[in-house]
Amino acid sequence: MxxxxxxxxxxxxxxxxxxxxxxxxxxxxxxxxxxxxxxxxxxxxxxxxxxxxxxxxxxxxxxxxxxxxxxxxxxxxxxxxxxxxxxxxxxxxxxxxxxxxxxxxxxxxxxxxxxxxxxxxxxxxxxxxxxxxxxxxxxxxxxxxxxxxxxxxxxxxxxxxxxxxxxxxxxxxxxxxxxxxxxxxxxxSGRRHRSRHPGRRGRPHRRWDRPVPPGPPWEDRAMSAFITAEQIARRTSRALDAAVHAGRGLGLTVTDAKVLHDVFSVVVHLAPSPVVVRVPTVLPRYADPEAQARRQRSELDVAQWLADQGTPVIPPSPLVPREPVLHDGFAMTFWQWVEEAPASAPDYVANAALVADLHAAMRDYPGELSFLSAAEPPFIEDSLALLEGRPDLIDAADLDRARREWRVLEPLVRSREAFERTFPGIGLQPVHGDSPAVNIFSGVDGDLYSDFELVTLGPVEWDLAALGPDGEAVYDRRAHDLGLRPLDEGVLRFVNAVGMLRAVSCLALAPQLPLLMDALHPLDRWRAMPFAGGLAD
The missing domain is CATH 1.20.140 (Butyryl-CoA Dehydrogenase, subunit A; domain 3)
Structure with a gap:
């Protein structure tokens, strides 16, 4: 042969x-x-x-x-x-x-x-x-x-x-x-949508049928069309390459990098080094790496402080400087790799007790944090503007309600003084900021707190948003044991209203992350809730 x-x-x-x-x-x-x-x-x-x-x-x-x-x-x-x-x-x-x-x-x-x-x-x-x-x-x-x-x-x-x-x-x-x-x-086929009747024009293209504009999606976050699977893969590949090159630039040995997760961020294990890199990729159109790095510094500082106090958290990697790294247009953070326990269904209600433990640990954090920055007012405002004229994402009536609710809620979100006037006697403290009951990492050696990306100063109720009455009851029992105050019903209605408005705003990110259209179902629940948490009454 x-x-x-x-x-x-x-x-x-x-x-x-x-x-x-x-x-x-x-x-x-x-x-x-x-x-x-x-x-x-x-x-x-x-x-x-x-x-x-x-x-x-x-x-x-x-x-x-x-x-x-x-x-x-x-x-x-x-x-x-x-x-x-x-x-x-x-x-x-x-x-x-x-x-x-x-x-x-x-x-x-x-x-x-x-x-x-x-x-x-x-x-x-x-x-x-x-x-x-x-x-x-x-x-x-x-x-x-x-x-x-x-x-x-x-x-x-x-x-x-x-x-x-x-x-x-x-x-x-x-x-x-x-x-x-x-x-x-x-x-x-070269065709996106076709009527069943050859002699009749089809209906307007649905959102996922529209042609994608030229140019990489990560440079055009205000896109009107939905990103394709190939564009998502290219974005992931670009983030992976950036993480690998940044890790090697910091002296890490990286020969077998693996993508662990890829939703809002690409999470990469820089194997064989015991280091995990988180690279945010789905961001609002106004976000820039420098602004992202400023927030990431707070996350790294809080996680390291908690680790030093003996709190079970995923800590920043000790193998690199505890600083965000800017590389190829991305802002990324480096964390210690932890082996994950065999997969099992998470119990978010039971995790509410761990949230009370976290609040007890965070009370004495000495660093400076902004008031309710986790609510991301610029994100809500920008998203509501982007949703204008997008009936494929949200109905006009729902968008109108969202804008009216934001006019009621915004002053309390932006101003600590306005919040304290509305809810007198409600103390503020450092809180996780991003549903800590959902961000419990199950390691082989036990549960660990993770993902402090939205760490903020606010009421403890913020971390219980959307967890429901059962989770709130579990939290209150554990808070009583720890000497923490019980949850306030009025503040819970406020944080749930802001949380749902943020979920509605996330629909503006769906062109960058199409799975949000299936993963997010906020509108029916939101419509059934009191307008602006009852604060407009």
């Missing part, structure tokens, strides 16, 4: 390739699927589509001189009762289901790696194609590996059980397989 005509390699996710260095000698159990073709045998994966783990070389294509057809060479496990585990090579004949041939190099999805290396844009969802193929092949390969190993595949003697779990996440996060198929179908 002549290998000189081989144009590309057989690829599989890199966690499968790690088997090659496994001491027992177990190589890839199943790698009989090609993900995509490139120009050379060592192409990297398309990080822009969320495959940050990369793609690894696992075989090669050869041409049979006699038959003139491509064949694929791939490794496979050998388990012989009289021999140690090893590996061999076998040929996969052309036409095998799931395998592409050389001529598929021209297909858009299979060229994604090649296009990325050359800096070409994915005009027809090539990135989504590569991401879809790579993630589903990873799932199929690990499923077959489990089948080959039988019961041993479920044990931790071999790492296949972990790879099976790891593979599945690629079909879910940063755009599920269904979302990738939707992006592909729209890109290839």
């Amino acid at each position: 002549d290998t000189s005509s081989a144009r590309a390699g057989l690829y599989t996710p890199d966690f499968a390739l790690q088997l090659a260095a496994d001491p027992p000698g177990l190589l890839q159990p199943v790698v009989a699927e090609k993900i995509f073709w490139g120009d050379g045998p060592e192409q990297s994966g398309d990080r822009q589509e969320g495959a940050q783990q990369g793609l690894a070389h696992a075989g090669r294509s050869v041409r049979d001189r006699h038959q003139g057809t491509d064949r694929h060479l791939a490794p496979r496990v050998l388990r012989h009762p009289r021999r140690p585990r090893g590996h061999a090579l076998f040929l996969i004949p052309p036409g095998t289901r799931g395998l592409g041939q050389g001529q598929k190099f021209s297909k858009h999805g299979l060229r994604a790696s090649h296009m990325f290396e050359r800096g070409e844009s994915f005009a027809r969802a090539e990135g989504s194609m590569a991401r879809l193929k790579a993630s589903e092949v990873a799932v199929r390969a690990t499923e077959r590996a489990l089948q080959i190993l039988g019961g041993n595949g479920y044990t931790r003697d071999d790492p296949v059980e972990r790879w099976a779990r790891d593979a599945k996440i690629f079909t879910i996060y940063e755009g599920t397989s269904e979302i990738q198929r939707l992006a592909i179908s729209r890109a290839l």
Whole structure:
């Protein structure tokens, strides 16, 4: 056979390739699927589509001189009762289901790696194609590996059980397989919305059908159209690169960075260093890195002070200076990596007792904090302005109510004196600012407080907004044990009204983060609440 005509390699996710260095000698159990073709045998994966783990070389294509057809060479496990585990090579004949041939190099999805290396844009969802193929092949390969190993595949003697779990996440996060198929179908059809009746014009485009304006989404936060899955992936990739470069610039060893979360911020573990970086990416249009860094300094200072007092928090990383880092247009913070406990359903009501413990710990914080900065008045005002003329996001009647409520609530949010006149005798203290009952991190060594991004000076009721009567009752019982005052009903109505108005304002961020349209359902509950928490009566 002549290998000189081989144009590309057989690829599989890199966690499968790690088997090659496994001491027992177990190589890839199943790698009989090609993900995509490139120009050379060592192409990297398309990080822009969320495959940050990369793609690894696992075989090669050869041409049979006699038959003139491509064949694929791939490794496979050998388990012989009289021999140690090893590996061999076998040929996969052309036409095998799931395998592409050389001529598929021209297909858009299979060229994604090649296009990325050359800096070409994915005009027809090539990135989504590569991401879809790579993630589903990873799932199929690990499923077959489990089948080959039988019961041993479920044990931790071999790492296949972990790879099976790891593979599945690629079909879910940063755009599920269904979302990738939707992006592909729209890109290839060239049509966004079509009436069912050929002779009749369709209704106006829905919000997710509008063409996205040119330019990267992180530079145009006032966009009217919804960001695409590919643009989200590029934003994530850019934040990941910024975190890695910033970490290396601070002297950290970073060889296997992993994205842990990606919603409002991209959270990156700079493995093997025990450091996690949080990079805010979904921000109001007026936000700038310098202003973001000023707020982040308060967060770092409070978290470090609590850690010094023995409060269970995720502390800033001791391996780098305790300062926000500005890099490539992002403001980021560095935190100590903590191993997470096995996933379990959070109990926010039970966590309300931990909120009382946190308030007791924060009472003596000596640093300076602004009054109710967590309410973010500029964000509410800017969002209500952006929602003007966006009936796809909010009805005109609801927007009108939001504006009228804000006129009532704004003076109490902006002025400590106005608040104290309205609620005499209500003490103020440092509070978490961003639903601490929801921001409890379950570490292997216990629960830890986290995410003090909105730390502020305010009433303790602010941290109980939207937690409900059950959570409030749990808090009050624990507060009584700690010698703290009980929650005030009037202040609770106020903070719940401001909290719901902030949730409504978050609809203006939906073009940057489309999942907000499904994750946020504030309007029905908001309409049923007393206008402005009853403060207008």
